[in-house]
Amino acid sequence: MSDESKPASGDSSGLLNGLLTGGAQKPQRVNEAARSLHPNAVKDLLSLGVCERCILRLITVTTFDSDLATVSSSTLRGWLGSGFEEAASPEPSICIVCLGVLQFVFYDAKQTLVKMKSDCGSDHAAWITDLVKQQGHEFDSFGLEVSLPSTISENERAVFIYLFFFFFGLNVDVCTIGVGYTLKESIATKLGCRVKKVSVKDALKVLVLDPLRASLVRAKSDSSSFHIRLTYSKASDDAQGVSETTHERKKRKTDEENGSSCISENPFEKVYEPCILSVHCNQMPIFFSGRYFKYSRNVSQSRWIIDDERMGEASVEEIIGGSILPACLGDSYKFHAAGREDIDVRMLGSGRPFLIEVQNSRKCPSQQSLTEIEEKINNSEKKLVGVKDLKFIGSECWAMMREGEAEKQKQYAALVWISRPLEEKDCNSISSMIELKILQNTPIRVLHRRSPLERERTIHWMKVEKIKGNAHYFLLHLCTQAGTYIKEFVHGDLGRTTPSMGSILGCRAEIIQLDVTDVKMGDS
């Protein structure tokens, strides 16, 4: 059913051919859009090389949404009148404003030209879907991001300026239009319509989002940890279309202020090349938590390389992260631990809490596979590292790490040598020291990278365990405040830590080896 009503502007124009069927609302809105068009302006823009979607997007009353998206180019030309249809070139050129983005013309990653049917967004969505599936992610919702060349907004502005001078003449003074009127508003009053601008990004999303959702996901959801990014970039560096250089832009701004007008001299260059479109998928990082044990005195906590040489045999970070990363099919991982220990200190007891952060994982391993990974690490030939309670954890992971940080207490067992034989009274005097306050100057071994400060720390309790048959050695069990340097507490660090084991016992003391036996967190 074709509706033959004349446009409100009164100019002679064609019929509303090819009216689409659909809900009652649809034709009405499309009617409104058609009526609001100013045929001469539209013809001018078409001959300049602006595509139909951009015209509909920029200068119609109704917002460019899915209804208007389905208006094809032939329909639009039909609205304008019979004389104009012949002028349409068989091969539509690339739009000077959107550079082909809304016409679904672009270069793919291999620089091959791709042209989609532009009636609706489904073909384009199908092309994107293929690329997304190739990247192998598992997801049940996604967010769509679009990145466009900055010249597109410059092109739009240039078109508005062109329209401005089209309607108001070449020599008009900007100031006569009215104080406070923006460019768009001025044109709007002339056109008799509300010029509500819909950006190219939003228009593209309108065209493509629903078909994408239909083909990719079952659930409909917007906010997501998985993003699909469409990046359009310029094919070459030459200025194309109506974009200006910065110099020209500054000149134009000052000219406008001065009231002169010279922009219309600028010809609108043809666009020969569309943009390159690349599709990239990214998943937000996922986290795994657990506790690790370090059984070797030659394994550092994180990767430690000096002058291309690795220090130590391996690292806890690489052993654990390197096992989890392949299971997630991720790009990379980061290791975070609640505190650290030296390379020659073992981590025993209940283990130290840690987090593994995996970037851009393609799939999330099941608890079953996590348990298998845990067993594999624990049963490996060289028992260097152990893992416990490995599991997937959500955004509460950071709270877990911070938990009880200030109140964290650590328990150690140190093998101590003293220069005189141990006596019973020594054991008693040591065990009786509860909440001993010590002052530690920054140890010399870290003084090169830490501030020289005097830090007060507390030794909560100590216990001596004698070693059979040897009066010069004993095992010292102690529980201290977080941040205490144990080695310096034993040997005194040239007197910079007081009191020290040596000063308490009145002799020389050395630490032979150290083990961490407990890291107390908020939970058990």
Add this chain to the structure above:
Amino acid sequence: MAENPETDDTIETTKQNQSEEEVEHSDEQKQEDELRSLLLSDIGDLPLSPPSATQVNFVSYFITDFTKPGHDQYIYRHANGLCVIGLAPTHIAFKDEGGITNIDFNVGKSDRSVLKVSGKRKKNAMRSESNTALCKVSTAKDSYIVRCCVKGSLLEVNERLIKQPQLLNSSADREGYIAIIMPTRPADWTKNKESLITLEEYKAKKEVSL
């Protein structure tokens, strides 16, 4: 025989709880035992006198007759580049009767003991050359100037010596150290090193057993 099923049940459950607790307790015990065996298994042969922390972590260098005869000093260099400076055992100050009685850091242009170095970048540290005066030690007989021997930034001086100068007599190589200097550039240290001798060379030269 009327057995009250309820009490029977409760007796059963408490027994269960008890045995659960026992199992838990023995689990904990097991863990502790495992831990203990781990702790002790690592203790191999215990040498009678193990090397000291200084010997393990530092490389010892010496300089003898620095600017004046008998002025022997040590430079213990840590793996991270920091140098601990002090008096070597053959320094002539120790030969005076009564040993060292006093130390004064107020030499040269400023009092070295009042400098306050702050922050990771070690702001306000005094720049020293190898012959910059560090302090003056006095005995009953005479007083001797101690110099930096290392070009770099002076990070700290041992303030405890001011109140306890006898530390120099009793343990000059440990608690009686004098200062800590950070060489500013690796090139500076390489150049410095040329004028220093190793522990072996020092022993040979002075025919002392340390």
